[in-house]
Amino acid sequence: MERADELVAEPRRAAWWRRMASRLARASRAFGEQLRRIVSRSSVDEAFFDDVFELLVSADCGVDVAERLVASLREAVRREHPADAAAALALLKAEMAAMLAGRDRRLNIGARPSVLLLVGVNGSGKTTTIGKLAARLRESGRIVLVAAADTYRAAAIDQLRVWADRSGAAVVAHQPGGDPGAVVYDAVQAALARQADCVLVDTAGRLHTKVNLMAELAKVRRVVERLIPEAPHETLLVLEAPTGMNAIAQARAFHEAMRLTGLVLTKLDGTARGGTVIAIEQELEVPVKLVGLGEGIDDLNVFDPEAYIEALFEGLGSV
Ligand SMILES: Nc1nc2c(ncn2[C@@H]2O[C@H](COP(=O)(O)OP(=O)(O)OP(=O)(O)O)[C@@H](O)[C@H]2O)c(=O)[nH]1
Ligand SMILES: [Mg+2]
Incomplete structure (x- = not known):
């Protein structure tokens, strides 16, 4: 295991979160406004x-999490x-931070090659995330191969190529309409032959309710397992933060089919639903x-719960 945040030098990581804080705060204005209203009580x-309960539910923490947080807040207030x-x-704030603390958020990218499978519904940000992640991994000196297992559209393969070219990652692709399993087979074989460090597999977006498409994903997984028994080292579900609580049904279905090891939450810059992270994790x-x-290529980072909170x-300023 290796810490993903070791991929990024510490000062840059702090600066990144400072830059992102304003973006997130701006987008989460609703949260901030409600906080200020409560503060004036x-x-x-x-x-x-x-009011706190309402704040948490409207930030899409979900009713269960909101209830738990209010209960622990009551206790803290008594204490x-x-x-x-x-x-x-x-x-x-401390209760929310505690809820996020103590989870292992490291990316399992120690093995060579490490195979990372990215899955999710259409347009959630899989290809973009692969492009950004490839750049990070390349910066840290790793040899990266991306597999174009989204074979449904020619444009999907081109999009992945553009991203890969930006970071100097190699691409393994077949013709549009080809078998995703075959692409992944070739990519893992190529990674073994070239002693690549990471294989990032871009899959086609699919609705979690489409049984045949979910079965196709499971097949891709089996192809990888057959070549490297411990792989895939990561199976990451890419979720759009603005989807809010609806993402939970998606996430459950993908988890059942694919045994997820982690989540990627995209588009946090464009949402007032800041609590989604907490709800889905819980x-x-x-x-x-x-x-x-x-x-942008730099707009991906490891999830830092403290910075996020x-x-x-x-x-609230100094609170
Ligand atoms: N604002 C914002 N936009 C993002 C983010 N991540 C991805 N996008 C945008 O979301 C759109 C879809 O991204 P893709 O990476 O193509 O999504 P995908 O999951 O590969 O889509 P399919 O392959 O069609 O399933 C693009 O316009 C991206 O630029 C993010 O973190 N923030
Ligand atoms: Mg895509």
Whole structure:
């Protein structure tokens, strides 16, 4: 196992999150505005807890998580006797941070080659994430191969090539309409022959309710397993943050079919649903490992729960 954030030098990582904080805070304005409204309350009474519950649900934390957070906040308030609503919200922030703490978010990219399979519904950001991740891995000196297992559209293969060219990753592709399993077979064989470090497999978007397409994904997985028994080293579900709680049904279906090892949450820059991360993680027990906060090559990073919570609560200033 290797920490994915070792891929990024520490100062750059901090700077990245500072830059992203404003993007996330801007997008999560709704959260910030509600926080400020709650802060203006004179006391920490029942209405305060109701407002917090509403805040969490409208940020798409989900009702279960919202209830749990409010319950633990009640306890913290009993214990700590915060002087005012602002101090009580600081306790909420701590409870949310605690919920995200302690998960192993490392990418399993120690083996050579490591095979990473990216799956998800149409347009969730799989190809873009592969492009960004390839760039990160190349920067850290790794030999990267991308497999164009989205064979449904010629444009999908071209899109992947453009991304791969930007970072100097090699591409293994077949003709449009080909068998995704065959592409992956060739890609893993090529990676073994060339001693590549990572194989990133781009799959076609599919609805989690389409049985035949889910079976096709499972087949891709079996092809990989047959060549390298411990592979795929990562099976990452790419989810759009704006999908909110609806993403949970998707995530469950993909998890059942593919045994997910991690989640990639994209488009966090364009959503007020900042709580989705917490809800999905709690629901599935699968950690968010990477987040996308834009369309550019640098707009991907390891998920840093502390920085994330800071960004979410930025609207509160010093709280
Ligand atoms: N704002 C924003 N846009 C993103 C992010 N990630 C991806 N996108 C955009 O989302 C759109 C779809 O991205 P793709 O990478 O093509 O999605 P995909 O999952 O490969 O799509 P299919 O292959 O069609 O299933 C593109 O316009 C991307 O630029 C992100 O983190 N933030
Ligand atoms: Mg794609």
